[in-house]
Amino acid sequence: MNKKGAILLAFIMVLSLAGTAFAQPPELSDMPGPRQSLVALGDSITAGRGLEKNLNMVSRKAYPQLLGDEIDYRVTNLAVSGMTSGEILDEVKNNSRYRNAIARADMIILNTGGADMLGFLYGVLEGYIVPTPEAVDEFITGFGTNLYSVLAEIEMLNAGAPVLLFDIYEPYPLALILEPEEYGRLMPLLFGVNQTIAGFEGADHIYLVNAYAAFDEYPGEVTEKAFLLFVDEVHLNEKGQLLLYNAAYEVVDTEGLQYSRPVPPGLAKKAAAAQ
Numbered sequence: 267m268n269k270k271g272a273i274l275l276a277f278i279m280v281l282s283l284a285g286t287a288f289a290q291p292p293e294l295s296d297m298p299g300p301r302q303s304l305v306a307l308g309d310s311i312t313a314g315r316g317l318e319k320n321l322n323m324v325s326r327k328a329y330p331q332l333l334g335d336e337i338d339y340r341v342t343n344l345a346v347s348g349m350t351s352g353e354i355l356d357e358v359k360n361n362s363r364y365r366n367a368i369a370r371a372d373m374i375i376l377n378t379g380g381a382d383m384l385g386f387l388y389g390v391l392e393g394y395i396v397p398t399p400e401a402v403d404e405f406i407t408g409f410g411t412n413l414y415s416v417l418a419e420i421e422m423l424n425a426g427a428p429v430l431l432f433d434i435y436e437p438y439p440l441a442l443i444l445e446p447e448e449y450g451r452l453m454p455l456l457f458g459v460n461q462t463i464a465g466f467e468g469a470d471h472i473y474l475v476n477a478y479a480a481f482d483e484y485p486g487e488v489t490e491k492a493f494l495l496f497v498d499e500v501h502l503n504e505k506g507q508l509l510l511y512n513a514a515y516e517v518v519d520t521e522g523l524q525y526s527r528p529v530p531p532g533l534a535k536k537a538a539a540a541q
Contacts, residue, residue: 304339305367306330307354307416308377308432311510312345316501321347329510330375336515342367350385351378351412358419368423373523375514376416377432377477379459382409384500386455397451406458410465417466428523429472430514433460435481438499439488473517480513481506 306312314328315321324343325331334341344357344364354376357364368374386405389395420429434456441449460478467474484491495506502510517523 301338301340302372303367303370304330304334304337304341304373304375305371306341306343306345306375306377307358307364308345308375309349309381310345310347310501311380312375312377313343313347314507315347316497317504317507327504327507329507329514332507332511333375333514333518336511337518339373342371345377348381349378350381351409351416352382354378355412355416355419358416358423365423368420368427371424371427373518374420374424374427374429375432376420376429378413378416379409379434379463380437380500383434383455383459387452390452397455399454402455402458405455406462409459410462413462413466417469417472421471426471428521430475430517431463431466431472432475432477432510432514433463435477438492438496441488442492443499473521473523475510475513475517477510477513480509484509 310316312328312330314323314325314331317325317327324345328343328345330343330345331341333339344367346353349357358368359365382405386395386397390397395401417429417431420427436456440452444452456478464474466472481491481495484495486494495502495509497503
């Protein structure tokens with residue numbers, strides 16, 4: 267393994283270990299909040315890893331909170347470092363904390379696929395995954411199945427809530443840390459994942475947020491972008507998080523997204539009695 271590959275492998279190993287110790291999302295209150303609710307599902311990018319000294323914190327500097335502050339939505343950020351699409355699916359199907367949050371949400375962020383890709387890359391660098399076209403296709407098919415199932419579960423829990431579905435930006439432009447041959451073999455993985463994500467655009471209440479384009483269109487050379495936007499090979503600083511916020515807000519603003527859950531009958535009766 268070359269020196270650049272060894273550095274990246276060491277970083278991925280640290281990231282995978284840190285993810286297992288990441289703090290669980292806070293318990294949800296049973297009392298309805300005064301504002302509409304934005305719920306975020308994802309991995310370390312959505313949690314804002316690298317923005318706080320305490321890596322176990324979900325950061326208020328991450329893009330879900332920036333968006334919630336702008337549109338005056340109460341934010342519940344359920345993202346966890348290292349969480350794959352399969353793990354998100356498991357939480358959405360079996361964890362009452364997640365299910366209650368989604369059922370009560372007025373808007374949902376779903377940003378997944380990055381941790382899946384890091385796991386694949388780790389296998390390539392360790393040598394137990396050979397990135398053949400067949401292996402890449404199998405990986406993308408599995409990811410697509412998980413993503414479909416997560417979206418179907420969200421629809422079952424809260425039909426009608428807008429879902430902001432993010433695609434994946436290129437982490438710490440891979441051209442800087444991979445040899446040309448490795449880069450050429452692994453980029454189809456990123457493109458395949460993003461093509462799969464884009465395939466859900468246009469479905470009812472699903473809106474694509476093009477994170478890849480937001481970073482690709484950022485001015486400056488590859489090295490300058492890496493220095494200005496990233497705290498490490500994967501995670502974003504505040505300026506990088508701002509790009510994700512801008513991309514999300516553009517969709518919310520352009521589409522005029524507004525959604526209010528029906529008022530439960532009990533609350534409606536109390537409101538009428540109070541008038």
